[in-house]
Amino acid sequence: MQALYAQLLVGLINGSFYALLSLGLAVIFGMLNIINFAHGALYMMGAFCAYFLLNVAGIGYWPALIIAPIVVGIFGMILERTMLQWLAGLDHLYGLLLTFGIALIVQGVFQNYFGSSGLPYAIPDELKGGMNLGFMFLPIYRGWVVVFSLVVCIATWYLIEKTRLGANLRAATENPTLVRAFGINVPRMITLTYGLGVGLAALAGVLSAPINQVRPLMGADLIIVVFAVVVIGGMGSIMGSIITGFALGVIEGLTKYFYPEASNTVVFVLMVLVLLVKPTGLTGRAA
Amino acid sequence: MAEAAAKPAGADILSVSDLQAWYGESHILHGINFNVKAGEVVTLLGRNGAGKTTTLKSVMGIIGKRTGSIRFNNEDIIRASSDRIARMGVAFCPEERGIFASLDVRENLLLPPIVRPGGLSLDQIFELFPNLKERLNSQGTKLSGGEQQMLAIARILRTGARFLMLDEPTEGLAPVIIQQIGHTIARLKSEGFTILLVEQNFRFASTVADRYYIVEHGKVIDGFANSELSANMDKLHTYLGV
Numbered sequence: 001m002q003a004l005y006a007q008l009l010v011g012l013i014n015g016s017f018y019a020l021l022s023l024g025l026a027v028i029f030g031m032l033n034i035i036n037f038a039h040g041a042l043y044m045m046g047a048f049c050a051y052f053l054l055n056v057a058g059i060g061y062w063p064a065l066i067i068a069p070i071v072v073g074i075f076g077m078i079l080e081r082t083m084l085q086w087l088a089g090l091d092h093l094y095g096l097l098l099t100f101g102i103a104l105i106v107q108g109v110f111q112n113y114f115g116s117s118g119l120p121y122a123i124p125d126e127l128k129g130g131m132n133l134g135f136m137f138l139p140i141y142r143g144w145v146v147v148f149s150l151v152v153c154i155a156t157w158y159l160i161e162k163t164r165l166g167a168n169l170r171a172a173t174e175n176p177t178l179v180r181a182f183g184i185n186v187p188r189m190i191t192l193t194y195g196l197g198v199g200l201a202a203l204a205g206v207l208s209a210p211i212n213q214v215r216p217l218m219g220a221d222l223i224i225v226v227f228a229v230v231v232i233g234g235m236g237s238i239m240g241s242i243i244t245g246f247a248l249g250v251i252e253g254l255t256k257y258f259y260p261e262a263s264n265t266v267v268f269v270l271m272v273l274v275l276l277v278k279p280t281g282l283t284g285r286a287a
Numbered sequence: 288m289a290e291a292a293a294k295p296a297g298a299d300i301l302s303v304s305d306l307q308a309w310y311g312e313s314h315i316l317h318g319i320n321f322n323v324k325a326g327e328v329v330t331l332l333g334r335n336g337a338g339k340t341t342t343l344k345s346v347m348g349i350i351g352k353r354t355g356s357i358r359f360n361n362e363d364i365i366r367a368s369s370d371r372i373a374r375m376g377v378a379f380c381p382e383e384r385g386i387f388a389s390l391d392v393r394e395n396l397l398l399p400p401i402v403r404p405g406g407l408s409l410d411q412i413f414e415l416f417p418n419l420k421e422r423l424n425s426q427g428t429k430l431s432g433g434e435q436q437m438l439a440i441a442r443i444l445r446t447g448a449r450f451l452m453l454d455e456p457t458e459g460l461a462p463v464i465i466q467q468i469g470h471t472i473a474r475l476k477s478e479g480f481t482i483l484l485v486e487q488n489f490r491f492a493s494t495v496a497d498r499y500y501i502v503e504h505g506k507v508i509d510g511f512a513n514s515e516l517s518a519n520m521d522k523l524h525t526y527l528g529v
Contacts, residue, residue: 167394171387178385181347182399183373183446 004257005136011253012246013142013211016149017043019245020204021226022233023153024197026241027160029230030173031193034084034095039226040219041103042198045072046205047214048110051121061124061210068206069199076198080191103220110216118213145207152203153242156196160238169193228271234281244282297325300450300481301346305355306365307505308338308345315341317505318355323450323483328476330484330492333502334528339485340382342502343452346483347379348372359450374402378443382454382485386427386435392419395427395438399446406447415471416441433464440471451475452483457491469494489527501526 021039028036049068053059059067079102087095127141160166172179172186180186205219212218233244248267256263274282299322306319316338323329331339345353348369357365364372373379378399387395396412396419413420416437422430430438436456443451453472457465465488472482472495486492492499493516501509503526511519 164397167390167398170389171394171398174387174389175385177349177369178379178381179398181349181369181373181379182443183370183402184400185370 002136004254007253007257008250009136009138009142009146009253010256011250012146013249014252015246015249016146017204017208017222017245018226018229018249019153019242020149020200020207021222022230022241022245023156023238024200025226025230026233026235026238027156027200028194028197029235031169031190032080032084032088032095033092034087034099035092036197037096037099037223038079038102038106039099039197039201040221040223041106042072042076042219043201043205043208043222044110044214044216044219045075045106046202047121047209047218048114048205048216049202050206050209051119051214054121061206064206065203069202072202072205073195073199077191077195080194084194085187085190103223107216107220114216116215116217118215118218121209121214123210141210145211149204149207150246152200153245156200157238157242225267228267230281231271232267232274232281234283237281237283240281240283297327299323299358300325300360301483302358303342303346303356306342306345306357307354308341308350309352310341310350315350315505316345316353319345319502319505319507321500321507321510323481325481326476326479327497328472328482328484328495329498329500330486330496331500331502332486332489332492332523332527334526335487337502338505339502340454341505343379343454343483343485346372346452347377373399373446373448376402376448376450378446378448378451380439380443380451380453380456382458384435384439386430386438388426388428390427391423392425392427392430392438393423396423396442396445399442401445401447403447405449407444409445412441412444415444415474433460433467436460436464436468437471440468444475449479450481450483452485454485455487456484457486457488465491489523 021043025036025039028034046068049071050061050064053064053067083098084095087098123141127144130137130139131143160169168179168184168189172184172189176186208218229244229248230241232248233240248270251270252263252266255266262269302322304320306316307314308316319338319342321329331342333339341350344350346357348364348367348371353365355365356363359372359375359377362375364375387398390398418434419438419441422434427438428435440453440456456468460468469491472484476482476495484492484496493513496513498512499510500507509522509526
């Protein structure tokens with residue numbers, strides 16, 4: 001039983017990263033109509049940003065949780081202003097190719113300087129150790145990641161679905177021309193939205209640094225699964241991305257316990273099944 | 288030609304001259320000339336595809352390529368972005384109404400930002416359109432066609448814009464709703480709003496308009512005041528093919 005709970009926890013942790021990343025992808029896709037293949041590279045940059053902050057400037061984990069998403073978010077906004085904005089109105093393929101190219105360049109640069117092996121990033125003192133819950137041993141840091149990710153996801157959902165700002169964003173997703181004709185600066189909103197999505201990816205990167213180490217290809221490995229998650233959940237649905245992210249993490253964890261051989265493929269098998277039955281994804285709105 | 292129309296007192300709020308506009312490669316407007324004075328209701332009439340909607344969209348700044356001159360309150364806005372034009376006090380109610388499906392009625396109503404003081408309060412809006420108050424929490428596109436049209440007009444009255452462009456507000460609506468929209472336009476006019484209307488429904492337009500311009504093949508080919516309407520009926524039938 002211990003092993004089952006441990007795998008469930010691993011599943012929830014992975015689910016947290018899936019949720020944070022697919023949430024960002026969904027927000028970006030909704031607003032920019034771009035399938036952001038650079039998402040994994042930006043997640044990696046978040047982790048590296050935390051690593052640099054600690055080892056170059058002596059700034060620890062807690063400030064990094066705020067600083068890294070902002071720094072990487074700004075990098076993302078520069079990408080949007082200088083490159084992505086010119087793709088508005090073109091086929092999805094262009095955005096996909098451009099962001100894929102950006103991902104390869106960013107990963108290549110980091111690999112050039114840091115190789116492919118992982119750099120250590122210590123768990124902050126406050127979150128070291130674990131708790132015995134009776135039925136299992138819970139490392140505090142891992143519990144923190146799950147709870148904090150959930151809080152961030154819900155806060156993002158609230159921002160988009162329940163606030164004035166979110167209403168502007170949803171409206172601009174539907175009809176940017178009209179929203180702009182009401183006097184709202186839509187291009188600026190698009191840039192900020194991309195920054196938000198990228199910031200979420202960078203935040204996931206910081207959270208993951210103490211668990212998975214900091215590696216140039218950490219995002220490349222993850223992003224493929226995240227895209228499967230997004231396909232299953234349905235592009236463009238905020239709550240859908242969150243729920244599917246966590247759920248698929250758990251399903252993956254359970255598979256590791258019951259049938260480990262399939263644990264790497266279960267998400268993709270589910271993706272194929274969903275595509276066959278409901279091509280818009282479980283919660284997706286038809287275009 | 289259009290200048291023959293009788294002009295009521297008041298300065299030009301909008302004056303458009305030699306406006307040309309393109310959708311991609313197709314040249315839609317070939318030199319549109321007209322003006323709208325403060326407090327007037329001016330109607331653009333013409334057949335489908337004549338360029339009436341494109342004219343409104345050009346004034347709003349949402350047609351990619353446009354040349355000529357569009358002066359709003361004496362400022363040339365031909366190159367301005369649509370968000371800037373909106374913040375100068377121009378409000379647009381599109382033909383397809385543009386109600387957002389992912390927003391509820393309240394969010395739709397509150398979406399356009401206030402651009403200047405003096406807009407209608409929510410209470411005044413609910414007085415004009417009581418139906419909306421009861422449906423505040425419904426999804427925007429769950430409203431009936433008439434209610435959606437009311438919502439589309441209501442939301443631009445909040446913003447403080449005093450120049451409204453309404454693109455076929457009566458299209459596809461029941462007579463009783465058309466009547467209600469007619470009352471609303473008359474009420475807005477009496478409160479000093481300036482309105483540029485595009486209509487196919489000539490009978491409706493004649494109940495609210497001060498002046499008319501006829502648009503054909505991307506040009507304004509004629510114009511006259513409401514008082515000259517009966518004298519121009521024959522011409523009008525030819526123009527509109529009714």
